Amino acid sequence: MNATPRVIIGLSAVVVAASGKGPEVLLSGSPGAIGLPFGSFDPIGHRTFELAVRDFVTSQTGFALGYVEQLYTFGDKGREAPVADMGQSSDADRVVSVGYIALAGSIDEGQRRAGVWADWYRFFPWEDRRSEAGLRAIDLLLPDLKAWATTTERQSRVAMAFGLHGQSWQESQVLDRFELLYEAGLVQEAQRDRAKGQASAAPGAERTFVGEPLVSDHRRILATAMGRLRAKIRYRPIVFDLAPARFTLSELQDLVEALCGVKLHKQNFRRTLERSGLVESTGALHAETGGRPAMLFTRSATSRQAGASGLSLPLAKR
């Protein structure tokens, strides 16, 4: 009975913060083996997972987390962490990781420098459709994806995920896109996991991949987090956990655009936002843009109620 391998529960956290430039995630690890912050779950010490996550993130990075939410539990054999990473585990152990997303709010330069933060689009260049660079990333991938899509089922999946053939781009399908790229062997993790499976690490055709890899299945966890966050913006007032206490509507829009990787229609965004009752104007103005000064807003009391609704995302054409 003791011969049965133990199950180790790892907790991984996608800690998201918004700096001036856009969404950033907290990383840990050494160059070449970068990953999300993680810790293993102590069955004695911790009453709930969520408390454990708050605990280890704070002790590892000094950050106190605000909003925390469980994402998904990942247990696929062959995609888990290289065993060496997990401290006291042994070869026979099975690592299961429970992924969490945590919002660290808006951070200042000091806090930013205290941790290792990275723009999340470094790992998912194709998810940023605000810039030419992101659109180019997709153009780079498409030929290979199309070559891989030999069946109509695959073709349809590619079309839906990447918004081809008149399908619209769904910003929250981050995981679908990543899994497609993984299956098609177009992200580095796929090659790594296959090599592990075959034991003989055939070097294979050296190719350059689009987007940086992460340790273990952490890029998959990050994709899950991005997708969840992007979806949740639409039905829960969750942006405000990333925005500063006072903001102009343009700043809020920039934040939402950065998170969702799309451009929004300015006037319509402001219209639905004001109607929603989620924000209320402080009297103050903010005059540092060189144009007409903007009204500063705060989230309203109703936006804090459990069950408050989210934002609508009026896309800008093109």
Add this chain to the structure above:
Amino acid sequence: MNATPRVIIGLSAVVVAASGKGPEVLLSGSPGAIGLPFGSFDPIGHRTFELAVRDFVTSQTGFALGYVEQLYTFGDKGREAPVADMGQSSDADRVVSVGYIALAGSIDEGQRRAGVWADWYRFFPWEDRRSEAGLRAIDLLLPDLKAWATTTERQSRVAMAFGLHGQSWQESQVLDRFELLYEAGLVQEAQRDRAKGQASAAPGAERTFVGEPLVSDHRRILATAMGRLRAKIRYRPIVFDLAPARFTLSELQDLVEALCGVKLHKQNFRRTLERSGLVESTGALHAETGGRPAMLFTRSATSRQAGASGLSLPLAKR
């Protein structure tokens, strides 16, 4: 190192099927200790959780599952299964359970009799707002809830969850409502867990609870499943995994109403459904209702594509 308690991963499955009457879930256990089907995860034998779930449900009940989706991983100390349930585990072990929802499609009488199925509203009478009985269940709970809601924060949570004070009832907030009732001590599990914590099982004031309890935290898992399913109906064509291959629009509407526990506006339901392109008419008619015969429909090819959208739910007034 062997003194550290092991972590046991339990898998629980909410297997949903639609019989003629409405949504039913598969149960296991003996009278007085009814729960969801569950099995423990074998770290060696199973490559992924999902495969493990399919495996143990099929071996325990003979059912082949269709759609399977991970719900949530529950790990709170104090709400987990009584240790005796888990077979070979010992007292010191920590049980973590990964909940899944599975759709078993539409079942016939034979299949129905082969397993122990129960209308899910037995456990959540207040979730069924189609009938007077369900509305009465809420009336029974409200006085106690209001008595419990001593702070404005609690009052606001109650109002949002149960659609008080002009808030609208959100059919997918099943878990919020259940957790509120748990916190307020209005479901039997709350009393049970408290007694466990205090070791001295004080009998307390014997009260009658609304809705039947389940073993461990299985009612919470079921609530999560119901909420997920109800929410997902709106954005994925998931009803069709519960509906028979051919159905009339009224039958489909009845199914949706049963799942969501609300009444829908007939003409508007049919209108949005036909516009959505999710169904297509077979030529056949179905004339057994005593009225004008209804057209039989099937789900369309596009409804099977990954990324297809869900149904809109036009509520009927009152």
Add this chain to the structure above:
DNA sequence: CCACTAATACTCAGACTGAGCATTAGTGCC
């Protein structure tokens, strides 16, 4: 006082939604 830049205001048409009224095609009875 002027040019410039964002922010904010206003408008309009088309699509979608909630509600209700009207028509139709079966069944079963006389």
Add this chain to the structure above:
DNA sequence: GGCACTAATGCTCAGTCTGAGTATTAGTGG
């Protein structure tokens, strides 16, 4: 065969929401 009855299906109308523009305003820096 005709009639009452019952669902299913069809149609209409007003109000709201959304996409897309055009227009105006209040600062800043010469």
